[in-house]
Amino acid sequence: MALLELRGITRDFPGVRALDGVDLDLERGRIHALCGENGAGKSTLIKILSGYSPAGTYEGEIRLRGETVRFSGVADAERRGIAVIAQELALVPELSVAENLMLGREPVRRGFIRWTRLRAAAQDALARVGADFGVERPVRSLGVGQQQLVEIARALDKRSEILVLDEPTASLTERDARRLLALLRELAAKGVASLYVSHRLEEVFSVADRITVLRDGRAVASAPAAEWTPARVVAAMVGRPVSTLYPRPAPPLGGEAFSVEGWRVADPDRPGRFAVDGVSFAVRAGEILGIGGLMGSGRTALAASLFGAARSRVLGSLAIAGGERRPPFRAPSEAIAAGVALVSEDRKRYGLVAGASVLENLTLPTLGSYVRRGFLDDGARAEASRRQVEALSIRTPSLGARAADLSGGTQQKVVLGKWLLAKPRILLLDEPTRGIDVGGKAEIHGIVCRLAAEGAAIVLVSSDLPELLALSHRVLVLKQGRPAARLEGSAATPESVVAAATGSA
């Protein structure tokens, strides 16, 4: 008998059946991978499993150790040993690692926190996931990968028997991701049952005992991992065989579109140090320049600073379309005026106004261009938005739908779409496919290649090595803010990028 059994789980939203009779088993000491495109129902299923959608919101049955359970909420599910590592980190940035780990169950005597015990318990919890940073540090000073480890340590510390991980490696570097997967195997050996949701098929295959594919709310296939191949998983996810995952970009055509010299960005968290230190490069029209490197190597700081959005001092010079060299942009509005656009790694924070409609989001950067005699031309805005929704096949019920209600891949297309309306000559992409499923990724890759073919100069930052290598004409690898390697053609391989990024060459 499985530790946890889901039977016939069905969930309806107005107009949509998100889940349709899904069966799923989690067994002790086993890792069960759940794959599916955005909107396939993975998040909905996780919400039910974690008690976020309490009993009564769905049909079907959850059996824990053979007994039917009806979770009244997240706390109830946690009490019964189910812990969820969410896609979005749920930590309090201003509190220390220790406080975050023990939040809600601080050791207390007569109303006062016992700090020594709290710190000791936190240290134990961190040690269990193999992390070694100080528990006194505020969480905001940690990198995303480290924060993820804190999140996992917290879940494990609640003596959970069942671990649900939703895209845990989406923002991790290769090394952190490998460490996380090793940790999962260790936990499995100790009897923990895991449900592992990921878009990264190599990871799924390296760690899973069993793979289930969801499509359109149905579990279309479920089998031991050994019976699957990556190509079959992808075919099951999209419902059709996918021959090539990556389009090949056409060779660059134009002259120099964008060049950067002696670029340095002060590190806002460490005074006197530089997050980006002495980077120079040039991109031609139609060219895709890949920026590789580990988390914290300065890639994001580079992209943000090129766009005039750095929070610290930026030195160096840039030139657009072979024009005069000029100092860095002081605000995004300057960069936009010069034809530069940035699709940021964190679309929730920098990309979208979540509560506003698709139309409002799409037309935000170009709002000034719809003004006729002082007033906005709503017809022109709707028309431009409609065209963009069609061109990028943005799956939204209407132009008035709230951005927050769309799936991750669709949201990212809205962010891309709003910039395409600005017709940028230089497009900075920072992790454009983070947290997006295979089908959505392929669509975004196609769009990126098309833009390059149309003459845009593209700077692509990506942690996804296959993506980075397939799309980029050239790759610049950063290590601790400095250029570590420039790779081109056959010299650009996963091994050479990792070697340069880690300095192990």
Add this chain to the structure above:
Amino acid sequence: MTSSRRSVPSWRALTLAGALLLIGAVFFVATHGTFASPRNLALLARQMSVTALLAVGMVLVIVTGEIDLSVGAMSGLLGAVATIASVNAGWPLAAAFPAALVLGAALGLAQGTLVARLHVPSFIVTLGGMLVFQGTLLGVTGGISISPGEAFLRVGQAYLGRAAGWALAGAAAAAFLVAAARVSGSSRARRIFFAAASVAFTALMNAYVGIPLPVLLLVAVAAAFSTIANHTAFGRRLYAIGGNREAALYSGVSIERHVSGVFTLMGLLCGAAGIVLTARVGSATSDAGRLMELDAIAAAVIGGTSLLGGRGTVWGALLGALVMASLDNGMSLMNTEPYWQPILKGAILVAAVAADVAGRRPAR
């Protein structure tokens, strides 16, 4: 993925209209019909005009994710400035009124600049501003109330003649109907509703002696601000800033300019509200406008404006101001002890937001 939240605004408008009808019905019965008499409704409309003028601007400030606590004190001060300029200095109204408006805009710009450029939270800047304006008001009036002249008072107390009222209403209704013919769906229904509302409102006001001038001013200002909010790049960017400041910045929106701008507009409205207030009350006093900022904020919030920013409408704020004024007016008619007014208003404010929060909680 899909959700029913798109229906929230209409749900919201319906509950608000329902609440207003309920309040009206209770007062109608309790006052044996006096509450709904044309005379009282005209009075009510005049009573709400000052708060509503401020609430209209407050919506935009709050939508941007800011707050302005200084509007009451600033209105009092600007009303006094206009009075002193016309009475003591002998300026014509054509100079005194613009002076108050320009001064208001300048004070608003100063506060907005402190917020936008120096990143001092608006709560603090305008709290400080409130105290400064209160003190200045006491200083310039010397603690004595100053009565403006006849022409000045007309701004707050005169009525538009019946014929002029009908002419205006007819023009407005015609304009709305022409606009309705060019669109379809819910925007058409809304325009037809506005056409009907302008005729009905004029009929109601003309049943007494005509449309009160301050109410006419209010309608014009509300229409202008609603247009700014919905149909200008400036307005839509305010919503974007309030909805997600960083995303707006990354989209090339200048936060500084827009925040300064919205406080400047608010200051301008304080000038108008101050003049109307002084004219309606009949004198500039040293405590004029006190606590009106809270009524304005309450009206905006009851009207559906989210204090988190990014959401709110000018027309909602008008309804909110009407709710607040109805409570004051109705209870006065019923001769309830005055202390009940703030108690009931406070309870209604919290209840309105509680109902809103309950209504938008997703069924998960």
